[in-house]
Amino acid sequence: MLSAVALSKSYGGSLALKGLSFTARPGQVIGLLGPNGSGKSTTINMLTGLLHPTRGQVTWRGDSIHDDLPRYQLVLGYVPEEPRLYGYLTAPDYLALVGGLRDLSDRDVERRTDQYLELFGLSSDRYTPLASYSKGMRQKVLIAAALLHDPEVVILDEPCSGLDLGSTLILRSLVRTLAAQGKVIVYSSHVLDMVEKVCSDVLILHQGLVVAQDSVSRLRELSRAASLEEVFASLAVDADVERVGRALADVARH
Amino acid sequence: MAPRSREAERRQWRRLLRMSFGRLMDAALASREVAAEYFVIWSAALLLVPPLFYAVQRTSVYPWIRRRSLDALQTVALTDRLFFVVWSMLAAMLIASVLWDALFPDKTDQQILGVLPVGSRTVAAARLTASLAVALAFIIAIALPTAVLYGLAGSAHPSIGTIPEVFAGHLAATVLSGLFVFCALLLVRGLLLVALGPAAARKAAVLLQLVTVLLLVESFMFLPGIVPGLVRELRQGNGTGWPPAWFIAVYSWMAGPVIPGAASAARSAGTATLGAALLAVAAYLLPARASARRAIESRQENRSGPLLPSAVAVLGRLVLWRSTSRALFRFTVLTVVRNGRPLLVVATYLGLGLALAGLRLTSASVRGRPLPLDAPYDYLVSVPLVLAFSLSVGLRSAFTAPAELPANWTIRLTAGGTASCANATRAVLMTLGILPVSLGVLALGAWLWGWAAAAPVAAMHAASGLVLCEVLTLGCRAVPFACARRVDPTSLRVGAPLSLVGLHVFAFRLDDLQRMALGGSLGPWMYVAFALLAVAALRIYDGWRLRPRDLTFEVEEDVVIRQLGLSGTTG
Numbered sequence: 001m002l003s004a005v006a007l008s009k010s011y012g013g014s015l016a017l018k019g020l021s022f023t024a025r026p027g028q029v030i031g032l033l034g035p036n037g038s039g040k041s042t043t044i045n046m047l048t049g050l051l052h053p054t055r056g057q058v059t060w061r062g063d064s065i066h067d068d069l070p071r072y073q074l075v076l077g078y079v080p081e082e083p084r085l086y087g088y089l090t091a092p093d094y095l096a097l098v099g100g101l102r103d104l105s106d107r108d109v110e111r112r113t114d115q116y117l118e119l120f121g122l123s124s125d126r127y128t129p130l131a132s133y134s135k136g137m138r139q140k141v142l143i144a145a146a147l148l149h150d151p152e153v154v155i156l157d158e159p160c161s162g163l164d165l166g167s168t169l170i171l172r173s174l175v176r177t178l179a180a181q182g183k184v185i186v187y188s189s190h191v192l193d194m195v196e197k198v199c200s201d202v203l204i205l206h207q208g209l210v211v212a213q214d215s216v217s218r219l220r221e222l223s224r225a226a227s228l229e230e231v232f233a234s235l236a237v238d239a240d241v242e243r244v245g246r247a248l249a250d251v252a253r254h
Numbered sequence: 255m256a257p258r259s260r261e262a263e264r265r266q267w268r269r270l271l272r273m274s275f276g277r278l279m280d281a282a283l284a285s286r287e288v289a290a291e292y293f294v295i296w297s298a299a300l301l302l303v304p305p306l307f308y309a310v311q312r313t314s315v316y317p318w319i320r321r322r323s324l325d326a327l328q329t330v331a332l333t334d335r336l337f338f339v340v341w342s343m344l345a346a347m348l349i350a351s352v353l354w355d356a357l358f359p360d361k362t363d364q365q366i367l368g369v370l371p372v373g374s375r376t377v378a379a380a381r382l383t384a385s386l387a388v389a390l391a392f393i394i395a396i397a398l399p400t401a402v403l404y405g406l407a408g409s410a411h412p413s414i415g416t417i418p419e420v421f422a423g424h425l426a427a428t429v430l431s432g433l434f435v436f437c438a439l440l441l442v443r444g445l446l447l448v449a450l451g452p453a454a455a456r457k458a459a460v461l462l463q464l465v466t467v468l469l470l471v472e473s474f475m476f477l478p479g480i481v482p483g484l485v486r487e488l489r490q491g492n493g494t495g496w497p498p499a500w501f502i503a504v505y506s507w508m509a510g511p512v513i514p515g516a517a518s519a520a521r522s523a524g525t526a527t528l529g530a531a532l533l534a535v536a537a538y539l540l541p542a543r544a545s546a547r548r549a550i551e552s553r554q555e556n557r558s559g560p561l562l563p564s565a566v567a568v569l570g571r572l573v574l575w576r577s578t579s580r581a582l583f584r585f586t587v588l589t590v591v592r593n594g595r596p597l598l599v600v601a602t603y604l605g606l607g608l609a610l611a612g613l614r615l616t617s618a619s620v621r622g623r624p625l626p627l628d629a630p631y632d633y634l635v636s637v638p639l640v641l642a643f644s645l646s647v648g649l650r651s652a653f654t655a656p657a658e659l660p661a662n663w664t665i666r667l668t669a670g671g672t673a674s675c676a677n678a679t680r681a682v683l684m685t686l687g688i689l690p691v692s693l694g695v696l697a698l699g700a701w702l703w704g705w706a707a708a709a710p711v712a713a714m715h716a717a718s719g720l721v722l723c724e725v726l727t728l729g730c731r732a733v734p735f736a737c738a739r740r741v742d743p744t745s746l747r748v749g750a751p752l753s754l755v756g757l758h759v760f761a762f763r764l765d766d767l768q769r770m771a772l773g774g775s776l777g778p779w780m781y782v783a784f785a786l787l788a789v790a791a792l793r794i795y796d797g798w799r800l801r802p803r804d805l806t807f808e809v810e811e812d813v814v815i816r817q818l819g820l821s822g823t824t825g
Contacts, residue, residue, distance in 0.1 A: 100581020
C-alpha cells in the first residue's frame with residue numbers, strides 16, 4: 001500500500017503543494033489531474049523519492065520511503081514526463097543499464113529486452129542510438145524500462161506523450177492488466193479521456209491544493225457533470241477559455 | 255514569398271553570433287555546469303605561461319648577448335622568435351581541437367533553427383565568425399603580454415628592431431601563424447566531414463587532440479635544443495617552404511634582421527593565412543545546407559553494431575560479480591567510446607603521457623647510452639608505467655564530466671550503493687587504462703626478451719596498475735559521467751601538483767623498485783604480492799571511510815533539482 005500523508009512542498013518559500021494525502025491499494029489506479037503548475041510533477045517526484053517533502057511523508061507498506069529508499073526503488077517503476085535518456089546508448093544498452101542496476105540477471109534482462117522490443121515494434125531499431133528515436137519510440141523504451149523488473153508500484157507521468165493511437169490503446173490495456181495483477185498505479189496526465197477510462201480514483205490538484213478526490217463516477221455525480229472533462233473544467237480551470245482562445249488568435253494580427 | 259533581404263540576413267547573423275558563443279563554450283567545457291570564466295582564465299593562463307616565462311627569462315639574456323657579436327645577437331633573436339611562432343601555432347591547434355565540435359549543426363540545432371526562416375549558411379557563418387573571434391581572442395591573449403615583454407627585451411640592437419618594431423612584428427607573426435593553423439585545421443575538419451561524414455571527423459578530433467598535446471610538450475622541451483639548427487638554415491635562406499619560416503619572415507620583414515628571401519616568405523605567410531581562412535569559410539558555407547540536412551537525416555548513419563556492447567557485456571561478466579556493478583561498467587565503457595567528449599579528455603592525457611614517455615627515452619639516450627633494448631632496463635619499465643598512469647588519470651578525469659545530465663534520473667532512481675559504483679569505476683580503469691598497456695608490455699617484452707622475462711614485468715605492471723586504480727577510486731561516491739560538476743579553482747591548484755607527484759612516484763620510482771625485483775627469481779612475485787596487500791589495505795580503509803554508503807551527485811540539492819527538471823513550476 002502506497003500512501004501520501006499530508007505532503008507539502010515549498011521551493012524557497014513558495015508553496016508548490018499543500019497537504020496532499022491519499023492511499024493507493026494494490027490493483028488501484030490513482031489518476032492525478034491538474035493544470036500546469038498545480039503541483040502534479042512535484043507530487044510525482046516525491047512519490048518516486050527524487051524529492052523530499054517539506055512536510056508529511058510518503059509511505060510504502062507503512063514505512064517512510066526515505067527510511068530505505070533503495071529498497072523502495074527496487075519495487076518502483078517510473079515513466080517520467082520527459083523522455084530524457086542517454087542519447088548515445090541503444091535501447092538494449094539502456095535496458096541493460098536499468099535492469100543491471102535493479103539487480104536483474106543478464107539473462108533475464110536480455111530475454112525481457114527482446115520481448116519488449118518485439119512487442120513495441122522496436123526490434124529493427126535495436127542498434128540505433130536513442131538520440132535518433134522519435135519521442136514515441138523513446139516513450140516505449142521508458143515504459144519497457146519501468147516494467148523490466150516487474151515492479152509493485154508503477155508511476156506514470158504523461159505516459160501517452162508522443163505515442164500513436166495504436167500504442168495509446170495498447171498502453172490503456174497494459175495499465176488495466178497491471179492493475180489486475182495487483183500493482184499500485186499512479187497515473188498523471190492531461191488526457192482526461194484516458195484517465196476516465198483507466199483510473200479507479202482521481203485526485204484533482206489546483207494551485208498546490210487537492211480540490212477533488214474520489215472515484216470518477218462519484219465525482220461526476222457530485223458535480224452533475226457528463227464527463228470528467230466537465231468536472232475538471234468546473235474545478236480547476238479559472239480562465240474564460242473561449243475569450244482567451246480568441247484573444248490569442250488575435251495577438252499577432254493587430 | 256518575398257526573398258530575404260541582405261539587411262534581414264545580417265540581423266539574423268548578429269543574433270545567431272551571440273548564441274554561437276554560448277555553444278562554443280558548451281563544446282569547450284564539456285558540461286554546462288562548469289563556470290565559463292574559470293575555463294577561459296585557466297586555459298588562457300596555461301597556454302600563456304610557457305611563452306611568458308620564456309620572454310621574462312630573455313630580458314636577462316639580451317643585455318649580456320649584445321656585448322657579443324652582432325651575428326650571435328641576430329641568431330638568438332631568430333631563435334626566440336621561432337619559439338614564439340611555433341608556440342602560437344601549437345596553441346591554435348589546441349584551441350581548434352576544443353572548439354570545432356560546435357561548428358557543425360546537430361539534430362537539435364536543426365529541429366530548432368530548421369523551422370525558422372534562417373538560411374543554413376547564415377547559421378554556419380555565425381558559428382564560423384564566433385569560432386574565429388574566440389580563437390583570435392585566445393591567440394591575442396597569448397601574444398600580447400609576450401609582445402610587450404619581448405618587445406622590451408628583444409630590441410637590444412637596431413638590426414633586430416626597435417621596441418615598437420619588435421612589438422608589432424611579434425604580434426603580427428604570432429597572431430598570423432596562430433590564425434593560419436586554426437583556419438587550416440578547420441578546413442581539414444570541414445573537408446573530412448564533407449568527404450567522410452561526422453564519425454570520421456569526430457575521430458580526427460581525438461587524434462588531433464592527442465597529437466597537439468604531444469607536440470606542445472615536446473616542443474616546450476625540445477625546441478630550445480633544435481631551434482639553433484633551424485635558424486642557421488633560415489639565415490642562409492633555406493627552409494622557407496616550412497610554414498613557421500614564413501611567419502619568422504614576417505617578423506624579420508617588420509623588425510629585422512635581414513634574411514635572404516624574407517620578403518617572398520612573408521608574402522607566403524599572408525597568402526597562406528588568407529587562403530586558409532577563405533577556404534575554411536568556403537568549406538563551411540558551401541556545404542552548409544547539405545550538412546544541416548545530414549544532421550536531421552543522421553539516424554541511419556549513427557547505427558552501432560552489436561559487437562561492442564556484447565564484448566563489453568562479456569568483459570563485465572568476467573571481471574565483476576554483481577549485476578549493478580556490471581551495469582555501471584557497461585554504461586561507463588559505452589559512454590567513453592560513444593559519447594565523444596571523454597575520448598578528447600583521455601586523448602589529452604595520453605598525449606601528455608606519450609610526450610613524457612618520449613622524454614624519458616630521450617633522456618636515457620642523452621646520457622650517452624644508445625638505448626639498448628635487450629633487457630627490461632629502467633627506462634623501458636617506466637614507459638608503460640607513464641602510459642598507464644596518463645590513461646588512468648585521464649579516464650578518471652573524464653568520468654567527472656557529466657554525459658547527459660537530464661538523463662541522470664535513471665541512475666538516481668536505480669543505482670546501487672557506493673560499493674557497486676567503486677567496483678565498476680575500478681574495473682573500467684583497469685580494463686581501459688591498465689590492462690591494454692600490460693598486454694602491450696607482455697607482447698613487446700616477449701618479442702624483445704622472451705616470454706620468461708616479459709611475464710614478470712607485465713605482471714608487476716598490472717599489479718602496480720591495480721594499486722593505482724585503487725588509489726584513484728578512493729572515496730569514489732559518484733557514478734562516472736552521471737554527476738553534475740563545477741570547476742573549483744582550489745581543485746585545479748591542488749589537483750595538478752598532486753598528479754605530478756603521483757606520476758613521479760608511480761612512473762619514476764616504481765620502475766626502480768621493479769628493476770630491483772627483477773634482480774631475483776622471487777622478486778617479481780613478491781612485488782605482486784605486496785601490491786595485492788596494498789590493494790586489500792586500501793579497500794578496507796576505503797570501506798571504513800565511506801560509511802554511510804550514499805552516492806553523491808556533487809552539488810547542492812536545489813541545483814540537482816534544476817538539472818533534473820524537477821522544479822515546482824513544471825506541473
